[in-house]
Amino acid sequence: MKLFLREQRPVIMIYFVQLIVVTFVYWLDGYRNVAVSLYAVLLSSCLLTGYLVFRYMTHRSFYRRLEQPVASIGDFTDVKPESPLSEALHRLLKLQYRHYLSELNEHTEKIESHIQFINQWVHQMKTPISVIHLMIQQESDPRSMAIADELDRLRKGLDMVLYTARLDLFEHDLYVETLALEKVVRRATSTQKRLFIRGKVFPVLHMEQQLSIVSDEKWLDFVLTQLISNAVRYTTKENGKLYFRANQEGGRTILEIEDEGIGIPGSDLPRVFDAYFTGENGRKFQESTGMGMYLAKEICHKLGHEIELESIEGKGTVVRILF
Template identity: 80%
Template sequence: MRLFLREQRPVIVIYFIQLAVVTFVYWLDGYRNAAVSMYAVLLSSCLLAGYLVFRYLTHRSFYRRLQEPAESIGDFTDVKPSSPLSESLHRLLKSQYRHYISELSGQTEKIEGHIRFINQWVHQMKTPISVIHLMVQQESDSRSVAIADELDRLRKGLDMVLYTARLDQFEHDIYVETLGLEKLVRSLITAQKRLFIRGKVFPVIEMEPQLSVVSDEKWLTFVLTQLITNAVRYTLRENGKLYFRAYAKNGRTMLEIEDEGIGIPESDLPRVFDAYFTGENGRRFQESTGMGMYLAKEICWKLGHELDIESEEGRGTLVRMKF
């Protein structure tokens, strides 16, 4: 109704101005019967009111659709045009909607093609990495060890690219099952033994063996790998420890990973999970990309887990995952 009145306001104003002018002309011509003039004004006003009521009733759905916010891009299609103006606007919106859908489909196809290319490229790169790793794993000289370390970094970088590309299509690549938490952590520690040796960090497992969680093993393994990599990377002192704790609390399973590293400055803590945020520590360690913790948070959210972080600069960092 408000939109209708705002649109018809000029018509109403012009009508009363015209009525006043006509009445004034008749008054100048000598017709000064006030009762007849008022009767004419009343009849004319009734005609105007009838026109406005008819106009509102026939355009009510159109005005309501303009006034209410759209819930989706195709929400206008349920409006039935009731006048030439609304019909023309409806045709225009449908035409723009078709162009929008066409462009959106084209862009979506390009993005999906790009993701397919990234996935294929990552898998192709993993093959020579595995071959080189087999060539140097039996060697114990410092050069071969350095090559193996760089291969580990390269493999983790490729995994990050792959999981980042798949994140938007997460629901197409998920398999939920019951996982033994201690077994999963021990297998991760074994897979990352070169990282622990290079960083001179010792893992300490304090977990109840019967604890299990419901999750996707592949995505959860990627998240835990990111957390372990960060913990070891920022533990500078030799013979530092990385604690893995798991326990049940209030009907939920908690997994804590606590390091004895340099910690996170208090000013950086609220932005740790932001994409591309490296913070003060990231500027000191050039390997930081600012994507590891962001991906961990996003994957945990999609899996239905919670990820919290506590840290004190100079004392270490504790990351808690709630299942």
């Protein structure tokens, strides 16, 4: 009703103005019968009121739809036009909606095609990396070791691209099962043994063997790999240690990963999980991409886990995953 009255305000104002003007013209012509003038005003007002009531009743659903918040972009389709104006607007909205869906489908197909190309490209790149790794795995000279280290970096970079591309289609690649937490952590640390050797960092596990979690092993392994890589990268201390602890608290299983690295400045802590944020440490260590912690948080969120981070600059960082 408020919207209707606001729209009809000019009509009502013009009506009263023309009523005054016509009455004044008759008064100037010498017509002084007040009772007849008031009767004419009453009849005219009744006609205006009838017009406004008719206008409101025929446009009521239209005004109601304009006033209600839209829950989805296709919400207007349930409106039944009852007047030429609402019918014309309804046709326009339907036409725009079809154009929108057409453009949206076109962009969706492009994105899906791009993601498919990225996935195929990553898998193609993994083949020569595996072949090169097989060619040098029996060699122990410094040159071969350096090549192996660079292959590890390449493999991790490709994995990050692959998992980033798959993140939007997470539900299509999800297999949830009950896992022994200690075995998952030991498998992740064993896979990263070359990284530990290169960084001169030693993993220390303090975990109860009977702790179990419900998660997706592949996605969780990627999260642990990112956390381990960050911990080793930012540990400059000779013979530093990376501690893995797990316990149950308040009905939850908590995995804690603590390093002896350089820590994170307090000003950077609120943005650690933002995409592409590298911070002060990222500028000192050129390998940082700013995507590792972002992906870890997104994957944990999709898996139903929580991830927390505490850090003291110069002393180290603690990351907790709450299952």
